[in-house]
Amino acid sequence: xxxxxxxxxxxxxxxxxxxxxxxxxxxxxxxxxxxxxxxxxxxxxxxxxxxxxxxxxxxxxxxxxxxxxxxxxxxxxxxxxxxxxxxxxxxxxxxxxxxxxxxxxxxxxxxxxxxxxxxxxxxxxxxxxxxxxxxxxxxxxxxxxxxxxxxxxxxxxxxxxxxxxxxxxxxxxxxxxxxxxxxxxxxxxxxxxxxxxxxxxxxxxxxxxxxxxxxxxxxxxxxxxxxxxxxxxxxxxxxxxxxxxxxxxxxxxxxxxxxxxxxxxxxxxxxxxxxxxxxxxxxxxxxxxxxxxxxxxxxxxxxxxxxxxxxxxxxxxxxxxxxxxxxxxxxxxxxxxxxx
Ligand code: SF4
Numbered sequence: 001x002x003x004x005x006x007x008x009x010x011x012x013x014x015x016x017x018x019x020x021x022x023x024x025x026x027x028x029x030x031x032x033x034x035x036x037x038x039x040x041x042x043x044x045x046x047x048x049x050x051x052x053x054x055x056x057x058x059x060x061x062x063x064x065x066x067x068x069x070x071x072x073x074x075x076x077x078x079x080x081x082x083x084x085x086x087x088x089x090x091x092x093x094x095x096x097x098x099x100x101x102x103x104x105x106x107x108x109x110x111x112x113x114x115x116x117x118x119x120x121x122x123x124x125x126x127x128x129x130x131x132x133x134x135x136x137x138x139x140x141x142x143x144x145x146x147x148x149x150x151x152x153x154x155x156x157x158x159x160x161x162x163x164x165x166x167x168x169x170x171x172x173x174x175x176x177x178x179x180x181x182x183x184x185x186x187x188x189x190x191x192x193x194x195x196x197x198x199x200x201x202x203x204x205x206x207x208x209x210x211x212x213x214x215x216x217x218x219x220x221x222x223x224x225x226x227x228x229x230x231x232x233x234x235x236x237x238x239x240x241x242x243x244x245x246x247x248x249x250x251x252x253x254x255x256x257x258x259x260x261x262x263x264x265x266x267x268x269x270x271x272x273x274x275x276x277x278x279x280x281x282x283x284x285x286x287x288x289x290x291x292x293x294x295x296x297x298x299x300x301x302x303x304x305x306x307x308x309x310x311x312x313x314x315x316x317x318x319x320x321x322x323x324x325x326x327x328x329x330x331x332x333x334x335x336x337x338x339x340x
Contacts, residue, residue, distance in 0.1 A: 004059040006130035030176040063134040098148035106156025126161040132168035149184035159195035193230040209251040215269035256297035271312035280315035
């Protein structure tokens with residue numbers, strides 16, 4: 001049975017039309033699910049009893065269960081159990097401007113980035129759209145607060161689960177869904193070039209973040225397997241085309257790995273690669289994990305790297321470190337659960 005939480009409003013309208021009902025029923029259902037957060041169909045007073053029975057027969061209302069929660073001052077991490085007993089995790093961060101969430105898009109990940117805990121565990125399956133939507137819904141219920149921005153940057157490569165991720169974006173962006181502003185939604189990809197081209201045709205104003213993490217193919221080949229399929233030159237062409245078509249600034253993610261990609265020579269090379277583009281660079285201090293033999297660059301090196309970029313006219317920020325005490329590196333909580 002299909003989960004109702006995986007239905008965009010458009011798809012739900014088609015369902016009601018197929019039942020000979022008016023399509024505004026979809027709007028009423030969205031309000032019950034996402035505004036009132038009420039999945040008890042029997043209490044949906046503006047929908048007649050016979051139709052409520054049909055809805056109960058045609059849809060499942062099941063959501064993934066939160067089975068563990070780890071807290072830090074500014075971060076909270078949730079481990080979810082899915083209906084097939086697989087596990088995924090989501091992290092929320094408290095900012096001055098609101099609460100953001102980082103959601104997972106797959107169970108495991110096949111991209112195999114050398115620095116990533118999630119990549120140690122192969123992809124088991126894609127998450128369905130409802131499993132993405134309900135990460136937000138369940139955490140909002142748990143916190144009794146609203147989440148205002150979303151990054152699709154947890155376990156998985158979102159563009160390798162394209163259709164479900166797109167449905168998810170449409171549902172959470174719907175004014176009668178979770179009403180998360182489109183410019184407050186960021187999709188982060190390791191660089192699946194053909195899918196970046198698909199995405200630019202969707203005409204949605206999300207933020208695109210690209211995990212570049214290296215200024216040349218030699219280094220990127222060492223740390224990101226995807227580079228052996230789509231190299232930096234192909235990726236940069238896709239980024240330029242994306243900016244030209246969407247007129248949106250792209251974020252370049254760059255994780256700072258000690259003595260791998262953090263020299264001033266790398267910074268200069270990166271500045272040359274990105275020169276003149278409507279981008280900004282987000283330098284990410286690496287979250288070390290016991291299973292991976294890579295270290296974080298020290299704070300001084302990161303500052304010097306940022307200074308070189310700035311001096312060359314590149315917009316750059318250093319990401320604030322969140323949650324290193326609570327296994328916040330993507331995939332650590334799930335790994336612990338699998339190893340148990
Ligand atoms: S960094 Fe992202 S794309 Fe790379 S292995 Fe980890 S989850 Fe997959």
